[in-house]
Amino acid sequence: MRLELVKRPQRSMLFSMLSPFIAFALTIIAGAIMFAFLGVNPATALFTYFISPITEVWQIHELAIKAAPLILIAVGLSICYRANIWNIGAEGQFVFGAIIGSIVPVLYPELQGPFVLPMMLLMGMVGGALYAGIPAFLKARFGTNEILTSLMLVYVAQLFLDWMVRGPWRDPKGFNFPQTVQFNSSAVLPELMPMSGRANLGFVFALIAAVLVWFMMSRMLKGFEVRVLGSSPRAGRFAGFSLNRMVFFAFMLSGALAGLAGISEVSGAIGQLQPSISPGYGFTAIIVAFLGRLNPLGIVAAGLVLGLTYLGGEAAQSVLGISDKVARVFQGMLLFFVLGCDTLIHYRIRLVGLGASKPQVAAKLEEAR
Amino acid sequence: MSLQENAVNLLEVRGLTKIFGSLKACDHIDLAIAKGEIHALLGENGAGKSTLVKMLFGSLEPNAGDIFWNGQKVGIPNPGAAKKLGIGMVFQHFSLFEALTAAENIALSLDDGAPIGTIAAKARALSYSYGLPLDPDSLVGDLSVGERQRIEIIRCLLQTPQLIILDEPTSVLTPQEADKLFETLERLRSEGKSILYISHRLEEVKRMCDRATVLRHGKVVGHCNPREETAASLARMMVGNEVHAVVRQPVEGIEKAQSLLEVVNLNRQPATPFSIPLKNINLSVRAGEVIGIAGVAGNGQGEFFEAVSGEVLQNDTASVRIRGKNAGGLSITGRRLLGAAFVPEERLGHGAAPRMKLSENLLLSRHATDGKMFVGAGGMVNSSSIYSAAQRIIEVMDVRKSAPDPEAAALSGGNLQKFIVGRELDRKPSVMVVNQPTWGVDAGAAAHIRQALIELARSGSAVLVISQDLDELFEISDSIAVMHHGELSKPMPIAEATFEKVGLLMGGAETGHPEHAAEVA
Numbered sequence: 054m055r056l057e058l059v060k061r062p063q064r065s066m067l068f069s070m071l072s073p074f075i076a077f078a079l080t081i082i083a084g085a086i087m088f089a090f091l092g093v094n095p096a097t098a099l100f101t102y103f104i105s106p107i108t109e110v111w112q113i114h115e116l117a118i119k120a121a122p123l124i125l126i127a128v129g130l131s132i133c134y135r136a137n138i139w140n141i142g143a144e145g146q147f148v149f150g151a152i153i154g155s156i157v158p159v160l161y162p163e164l165q166g167p168f169v170l171p172m173m174l175l176m177g178m179v180g181g182a183l184y185a186g187i188p189a190f191l192k193a194r195f196g197t198n199e200i201l202t203s204l205m206l207v208y209v210a211q212l213f214l215d216w217m218v219r220g221p222w223r224d225p226k227g228f229n230f231p232q233t234v235q236f237n238s239s240a241v242l243p244e245l246m247p248m249s250g251r252a253n254l255g256f257v258f259a260l261i262a263a264v265l266v267w268f269m270m271s272r273m274l275k276g277f278e279v280r281v282l283g284s285s286p287r288a289g290r291f292a293g294f295s296l297n298r299m300v301f302f303a304f305m306l307s308g309a310l311a312g313l314a315g316i317s318e319v320s321g322a323i324g325q326l327q328p329s330i331s332p333g334y335g336f337t338a339i340i341v342a343f344l345g346r347l348n349p350l351g352i353v354a355a356g357l358v359l360g361l362t363y364l365g366g367e368a369a370q371s372v373l374g375i376s377d378k379v380a381r382v383f384q385g386m387l388l389f390f391v392l393g394c395d396t397l398i399h400y401r402i403r404l405v406g407l408g409a410s411k412p413q414v415a416a417k418l419e420e421a422r
Numbered sequence: 423m424s425l426q427e428n429a430v431n432l433l434e435v436r437g438l439t440k441i442f443g444s445l446k447a448c449d450h451i452d453l454a455i456a457k458g459e460i461h462a463l464l465g466e467n468g469a470g471k472s473t474l475v476k477m478l479f480g481s482l483e484p485n486a487g488d489i490f491w492n493g494q495k496v497g498i499p500n501p502g503a504a505k506k507l508g509i510g511m512v513f514q515h516f517s518l519f520e521a522l523t524a525a526e527n528i529a530l531s532l533d534d535g536a537p538i539g540t541i542a543a544k545a546r547a548l549s550y551s552y553g554l555p556l557d558p559d560s561l562v563g564d565l566s567v568g569e570r571q572r573i574e575i576i577r578c579l580l581q582t583p584q585l586i587i588l589d590e591p592t593s594v595l596t597p598q599e600a601d602k603l604f605e606t607l608e609r610l611r612s613e614g615k616s617i618l619y620i621s622h623r624l625e626e627v628k629r630m631c632d633r634a635t636v637l638r639h640g641k642v643v644g645h646c647n648p649r650e651e652t653a654a655s656l657a658r659m660m661v662g663n664e665v666h667a668v669v670r671q672p673v674e675g676i677e678k679a680q681s682l683l684e685v686v687n688l689n690r691q692p693a694t695p696f697s698i699p700l701k702n703i704n705l706s707v708r709a710g711e712v713i714g715i716a717g718v719a720g721n722g723q724g725e726f727f728e729a730v731s732g733e734v735l736q737n738d739t740a741s742v743r744i745r746g747k748n749a750g751g752l753s754i755t756g757r758r759l760l761g762a763a764f765v766p767e768e769r770l771g772h773g774a775a776p777r778m779k780l781s782e783n784l785l786l787s788r789h790a791t792d793g794k795m796f797v798g799a800g801g802m803v804n805s806s807s808i809y810s811a812a813q814r815i816i817e818v819m820d821v822r823k824s825a826p827d828p829e830a831a832a833l834s835g836g837n838l839q840k841f842i843v844g845r846e847l848d849r850k851p852s853v854m855v856v857n858q859p860t861w862g863v864d865a866g867a868a869a870h871i872r873q874a875l876i877e878l879a880r881s882g883s884a885v886l887v888i889s890q891d892l893d894e895l896f897e898i899s900d901s902i903a904v905m906h907h908g909e910l911s912k913p914m915p916i917a918e919a920t921f922e923k924v925g926l927l928m929g930g931a932e933t934g935h936p937e938h939a940a941e942v943a
Contacts, residue, residue, distance in 0.1 A: 060442075063832055064777070274789055274801045281786060285775040290733055291766060292786045293755030 058400040068397040073344050073351070075397075076390035077358070083386050093373055101372050102365035102379075112364070114250025118322050120360035122147070122331070124259035124353055125314035126338035128266045129307030131347040135270065136303045137283040142188060142203030143311040144335025145210035146181040150312020151319045152214055153180025155233065155326050158240035159222050165239045173240060173316055181312015182305040184210065189304035193297040199304075207335065215328045222326065233326040242321035255317035260353065262310055267349035279303065311335060332363060333381075340388040359384060430493035432457045432616050433478070433509075433585055438487030440473050447473040449640040450487070455585065460607060460617045462627040462648060465637035466660055466864045471620050472514075474637070475587050478618075479511045480504040510583030512574045514590045518562045525558035528577045541580075549576050552606050563695065567718050568599040575606070586610065587618045592626060593890070594719050597925035604630055622660070624653040638662055661865045668872045668897050671880065679708040682884035683762070683853045684743040688736065690729050690908075698722035698908040700729060705903065705910060707853070707884035712876060713913055714899030715888045716924050722908035723888045724767065727857045730886075731764040732757040744853055755790045763787075763851035765843055767858040767888075769835060773842045776831035780823075781805070781812040783830050784845055791849060811848070819844035820870065836863035843871050847878060854878055857888045872898045892921060906930050 084102070085095035106112055126143045133140040154177025157164060188202040219231040227234070242253045270276035282289035282299045289296065319330055341359050345352030366380025435453040439446065448470045455461045465471045476482040478489070480498040489496055491507050498504050504511070518527050525542035532541065542558035549556040554572045562570060571591065578586060588607075592600040607617055607630060621627055627634060627648050634648045636659045644659050651659075683706070690700040700722055707713050717723055728734040730742055736750035743749060744760040754764070764787075766772045774783045785796055785808055796811075798804050809827065816823070819840040823833055830838055839860070846854060859875065860868035876898050879885040888905075889895050895902055901913035904927035911927050 063829060272802055272805075274785075274797050274803055277782065277785060277789070277803060281775050281778070284777050285771045287768070287772045288775040288786060291731075291754065291764075291772055293753055293758070293790060 055405055057403045057405045058396065059403050060400055064398050069346065072394040072397055073346065073355070073391060076344070076387065076394045079390045080383065080387045084383060087382065091375055093375065098369065098373060101368050103361060106361060106364035106368050111250040114252035115364060116357060116360050117252040117256040119363045120356040121255035121259045122314035122318050122334045123338050123341045123359055124356035125262055126311045126335055127341035127345065127352045127356060128262050128349045129310030130338055130342040131345070131349060131352060132266065132270070132279060133303040133307045134342060135283045135347055136279045136299050138300055138303045139200045140185065140188070140203050140304055140307050141200050141339065142185070142207050143307065143338055144331060144333065145203070145207035146185045146308040146311035147315035147331055147335045148210040148214050149184035150177040150181030151315035151326065151330055152217060153177060154312070154316030155319055158236040159233045159326065162234055162237055165237060167239065169239045170242065170320070173320060174313060177312045177316025178309040179312070181315060182309040185304040185308020186301065189301045193300045214326065214330070218326050218328055231328050235325050236320055240320055241324060242317055253321035255321050258313060258317060259356070263349040263353050270349065337384055340384055344387060344391050431455060432492060434490040436488050438474065438477060438489070439485050440477060440482060441485050446640050448477070451642055453635050455616050455618060457616055458611055458614045459632040460611055460619055460630055462631035462634035463618060463620045463637065464622065464627060464634050464656065464660055466622060469637040470640040471637055472589065475511065475589060475618065475620060478504070479509060479587060505581055508584035509587065510578035510581055510585070511587040512571070512578050512589065512591060514593065516570050516574055518570055518573060520563035521561070523559050523561055524556060524573045527562060527573055528580065531577050532580065544580060545576050548579055552579070552609060553602065554606055567594045567720055568596070571595070583615070585616045585618060589620045592621065592623060596718055596928040597921055598929050600626065624656045627656070628653065636660055657865065668869055668876065670876050670898060673710050673880070673900060679710050681706040681708050682745050683707040683886060685730065686741050686743065688729060688741045690725055690734070698725055700725055700908045703910045705913070707886050709882050709884055710879055711900040712879045712885040712887060712898050714895035714902045715886070715905050715910070716892060716895050716902055716928060717890065717905035718928055719890050721905050723857065723905055725908070726905065727766060727855065727888060730855055758791050761852040763846035763849055763854050765846055765856040765859065767861065769838050769842060770831060774830040774838060777829055779827045779829055780816065780841055781809045781827050784808055784812045784815065787845060788849065815841060815844040815848050836867040839863050840867055840871060843874065847874055851883060853884045855886045859887060859889065860891065860894060892924060904928055
């Protein structure tokens with residue numbers, strides 16, 4: 054007996070829809086096994102992990118806070134990945150956008166008024182876009198591998214932020230803690246429903262970005278260009294589209310969205326710059342993008358699921374006393390199973406006995422007719 | 423060898439079947455090859471010839487059926503087993519490393535670990551004894567296609583096979599090179615070796631082969647003696663019905679017509695170590711005429727197409743002129759806007775994006791030229807008008823498909839080609855450049871495409887056709903030029919052109935390659 058992959062003549066719409074759900078189910082099963090090995094009752098653990106974090110209204114707000122940056126970043130990444138451009142450095146663009154967006158509230162805290170916040174957001178986007186422009190330039194000009202350059206620039210951005218908050222931007226009245234001044238009230242992202250929880254405007258940005266990018270990808274010539282260049286670059290060149298321009302477009306647009314996520318996180322959830330401002334949103338967003346089938350609307354749902362793994366990790370730590378690294382394990386398993394299940398879209402799995410028996414062959418012949 | 427053994431066939435195949443998904447590529451094939459015969463396997467592209475021989479050579483596993491070798495039932499699980507039995511194969515697409523020498527390439531396929539010097543000496547001796555002179559120390563990258571084929575043949579012969587399978591061996595050869603190959607094959611036959619000869623060229627099958635098996639849609643439709651058939655009757659067996667001949671009315675007063683496409687002193691440096699530089703190409707295509715460019719594959723046709731289409735720009739803007747305007751510095755979009763249309767050689771991945779629908783593939787080449795109709799304000803794609811335009815093309819070109827708007831990869835090669843050609847014809851371009859218009863297209867569809875190209879020219883457009891198929895070029899061209907090593911000969915009016923003359927040019931005569939000229943003479 055062996056398994057055989059048989060190519061489907063057309064991609065399967067059914068499995069295109071089902072594959073994320075199958076992947077999620079497999080992740081739950083593998084997670085249950087993992088909890089059993091950790092010596093916790095899998096049922097309680099899964100309940101603590103996936104259900105208890107969303108049983109109260111304020112917790113839903115927390116989920117929105119976690120999901121917003123994931124969705125914003127993943128929507129941008131989906132453009133890159135559709136164009137077959139591998140931006141792995143959204144974490145760095147997130148951080149750099151946060152730094153540039155924080156220039157106004159950190160250096161000019163006396164500036165106040167309704168114009169401050171839009172200016173910060175815009176600067177955050179520009180910062181993220183410019184930082185993403187570095188790997189884009191290196192790829193377009195020298196043919197460097199963007200996976201390596203964008204990834205390495207993540208560490209540069211993180212260490213730069215670390216140095217800024219310990220050095221030049223440290224709050225002079227902050228008892229030597231490595232952090233900047235608290236942003237003043239006009240530099241803080243407003244909360245949506247302050248009565249029931251902390252969720253802020255960032256989640257609205259994420260939804261708007263998802264809808265706009267969905268519209269661009271499915272209805273506009275630009276989206277067509279992205280898809281053609283991504284799926285068959287030579288046909289794209291024949292169509293008169295430029296791959297180099299696409300590299301800049303995809304990188305800088307996704308960088309801008311990551312930068313927006315960065316400055317939103319800092320001005321919304323945190324309120325100041327610290328040595329670390331992200332629990333790996335830029336990397337987790339890669340999983341979100343693929344779990345959402347690189348479709349901006351699917352990404353909204355996927356972002357909420359992955360946001361839940363962060364909350365579940367915190368809950369598992371406080372209630373069950375297991376490491377919050379469990380969240381990373383779940384995220385990793387989810388990506389693994391999503392990519393694995395995607396095989397089903399293009400292939401059927403068939404069990405083949407050694408030396409297929411005659412009736413089977415006859416059945417195949419019948420089917421082929 | 424005993425009498426009894428002589429009576430059985432060398433190879434016999436019964437009920438061999440191979441299924442890919444829902445397609446039966448081979449359906450209960452029966453075939454027998456006697457010792458010392460040249461057996462032709464005839465069929466159109468997609469008839470199942472390649473699938474059948476891949477099963478015989480062990481690269482594919484049959485779903486059903488038996489193979490008998492010298493009367494013994496055998497299984498051929500992999501090419502190694504086939505070689506052990508005594509089956510050798512020369513593939514249509516060569517598997518040679520261009521950066522290695524001929525001898526090194528041969529050594530790679532032998533597993534006896536003999537020193538390279540011994541192999542080179544053996545290869546040299548064998549090649550001369552069969553009249554296929556080959557220098558084992560030359561780099562494959564420097565060799566012509568015909569010479570590369572010799573390496574493949576020698577490599578196969580070194581394993582002393584009883585049965586040699588040749589997959590479309592002459593499709594890459596000049597007529598003179600092909601003649602040389604036929605002599606070798608006849609020698610092999612006289613030594614008692616069997617040859618399975620795959621081709622869709624009927625004349626050469628009639629000339630050489632003792633028996634023929636004809637395939638159509640994966641089934642055997644007949645066995646015959648090709649010498650007793652006419653080319654027309656063989657074609658009927660292959661295609662299943664009569665193929666309409668293409669009609670080409672001669673044009674008058676073409677000398678006075680305006681040149682719509684001009685190529686002036688076009689040069690191009692090779693982009694990679696193994697691509698062909700273009701040297702000083704001059705050509706002018708006038709309104710109303712079809713000019714054909716013949717040549718053995720890999721002599722710069724691909725490079726020429728890229729330069730003319732604008733996928734690669736020229737430094738000298740006057741080196742390509744479309745409708746009297748300098749276009750050398752314009753992108754492919756700019757050249758399309760001047761009225762030119764292009765059909766590249768590769769269908770999937772170049773002329774069309776495989777995983778996109780036909781309607782999206784229509785947008786691929788026409789988003790700029792038909793911008794008003796297909797793309798609305800703010801870059802919005804107008805899906806419904808694209809869809810209806812795609813359906814119109816599908817109807818005009820008789821594209822057969824399984825769904826209203828399928829992915830390009832779901833179409834057969836011929837049907838996709840009809841769509842791609844139709845997509846450009848639908849624009850009524852004033853300049854049309856086509857590379858390999860009917861490669862891999864069945865005879866009926868090929869005739870349709872050729873007729874459409876002639877009609878486009880007669881309606882006042884300039885048509886340039888690059889092809890390796892001489893029959894096709896003689897059918898549709900008003901003049902034929904030949905490309906060899908990146909140089910283009912002067913176009914020859916069709917009335918003066920003969921296979922002989924064009925063949926000599928394809929082999930490099932007259933364009934300054936004395937060694938090749940001497941070889942084919």
